[in-house]
Amino acid sequence: MKSIFDVPLSELRRRRSAKWTLHPSDVLPLPVAEMDVRLPSSVAAALHEAVDLSDTGYFGDRGALVEAFRGFAARHWNWHIEPGAVTTFADVGVGVIEVIRLLTRPGDGVVIMPPVYPSFYPWLDQAGVAAVPVPLVERERGGRIDLDGVERALRDGTRVVLLCHPHNPFGRIHGPDELRALARIAERHGAVVLSDEIHAPMAHPGQPVHPYLTLGEEAAATGIAFTSASKAFNLAGLKCAVAVADAQRHVLTRLPEQVPWGVGILGMVASIAAFTHEDSWLDRLNHSLAANAALLRDLLAEHLPGVTFPEPKASYLAWLDCTALDLGPDPAQVFLERGRVALSSGPTFGPHGEGHARLNFGCSPELLEQAVVRMAGALP
Ligand SMILES: Cc1ncc(COP(=O)(O)O)c(C=O)c1O
Structure with missing residues (x-):
């Protein structure tokens, strides 16, 4: 082949x-x-069709995108998402920054787990908050979340955890028990876990990913997940990402009105094809x-x-x-x-x-x- x-x-x-x-x-x-x-061929065809139609205006009705993502999540992760639980962003970075702004006051802290995706640092700067580093432990073996370290940070007043799942740069898929334990800690301290799951579609064969929000009551109570077709299908320049929340849905409803509409229409077209056919x-x-x-x-x-x-x-x-x-x-x-x-x-x-x-x-x-x-x- x-x-x-x-x-x-x-x-x-x-x-x-x-x-x-x-x-x-x-x-x-x-x-x-x-x-x-x-x-992928259906993505290229969908983009060609949009160009042939000069369908290059603003992103409008997001229903088809939400449906396509819900289908993908159900097939790949057995994750059954209510349509009203999904919102859209131009990209994951914009989503995380805007949601952090809603959850914090200037100067608050956000837990991150270094070594981690470098853009997390400027994202936090842009949101006006400080990084509270809780490094992964057992790094030479692929890393593990320092749950005690996270609990200490939350006990000291931090109220947001920015999780990278799977973890960039280790390619680690955090385990379900570990994530459930993180969710219990977050719930105990009234914290929110922002789970950046942009690499989740690229699980290697035999390596299941458990999206944070699928992991029980505490996770549903505390989580907001962000993902996109952009990494797995190489669409990053087209600008289309989604966020999902359960009990934290009220946060997404408070976003500035223009934010969910920042999606690029070609990003939507390409993501629908990728999530549906590929x-x-x-x-x-x-x-x-x-x-x-x-x-x-x-x-x-x-x-x-x-x-x-x-x-x-x-x-x-x-x-x-x-x-x-x-x-x-x-x-x-x-x-x-x-x-x-x-x-x-x-x-x-x-x-x-x-x-x-x-x-x-x-x-x-x-x-x-x-x-x-x-x-x-x-x-x-
Ligand atoms: C963990 C992680 N989150 C987010 C991004 C960027 O996503 P976006 O372009 O949607 O902001 C990347 C890009 O490499 C990434 O590795």
């Missing part, structure tokens, strides 16, 4: 997205969270991602034996522990300058990011091999 990542480098270099334009053309780019796939494409993607993770482990063992990463259970991110190479706090700098391979800098992920780099393996096996060979060649 042809690889889902079988897109020639010459074609990728013609893309105008961030991944393919932020570095000079002699650099292999493996940082920005985009994948080197072509659009289960088998997604299945193929997830098999390819698991195969790429295994390939990366073999390539590192062969060319860069000091570098390890916790086994990702979802998505296309590998959190490389480069400390054994002694390349200083930011190994990505060394790989870029000397190897012409771009990775994401570990320190931008916050505490415990030093000595690490994040690699995006959502690319062809050939490109992955070239990148690792170049990284090995960059060593002093």
Whole structure:
């Protein structure tokens, strides 16, 4: 079978997205969270149809999008969502920022679990709140939520937890018991858990994701989940995301009126097609991602034996522990300058990011091999 990542480098270099334009053309780019796939066929067809109709006005009725997402959630996660529980945003970042603004006062804290997706930090700044870091523990084994640490932070007055589920950059799928325990803690302290589930559709084969809101009464009482088709189907530039809440639905009804309408109409069109018609494409993607993770482990063992990463259970991110190479706090700098391979800098992920780099393996096996060979060649 042809690889889902079988897109020639010459074609990728013609893309105008961030991944393919932020570095000079002699650099292999493996940082920005985009994948080197072509659009699934029904998504491309839906977008072509919209363009042919010049259907490029404002986003309007969201009913079809909500239905498509509800169907996807029921099939993939056995998650049965009431239509009125869903709202829309231009993207997950906008949703999280706007909801934090409603839940906090300027200067309040929000728990995050570093090392974590770097944009969480500017999101919190934009919402006018402070990060309260409760680092994941057992990081070398893929990480685990420090439940005692979260409880301490909530006892000290923090009222919002921003969860990354699955966790970027570890690719960890938080376990259902752990999330239930988090929900009990949140409920005990009157806190809200914002669960960023944008990577959830990309669970590797045999690795079930339990969306936070499916995990019982306390989770339903405390959770607001955010997700999108944008990561799994590579639609990030099209701007379409959803949020779901149960008991916290009243928060979503207080959003500034224009916020849910910020969705791009092409994002809606593409997301409806992806959520409705592309289960088998997604299945193929997830098999390819698991195969790429295994390939990366073999390539590192062969060319860069000091570098390890916790086994990702979802998505296309590998959190490389480069400390054994002694390349200083930011190994990505060394790989870029000397190897012409771009990775994401570990320190931008916050505490415990030093000595690490994040690699995006959502690319062809050939490109992955070239990148690792170049990284090995960059060593002093
Ligand atoms: C955990 C996580 N949340 C959110 C985003 C960005 O989502 P959006 O473009 O919808 O704001 C990313 C992108 O990589 C991500 O990894």
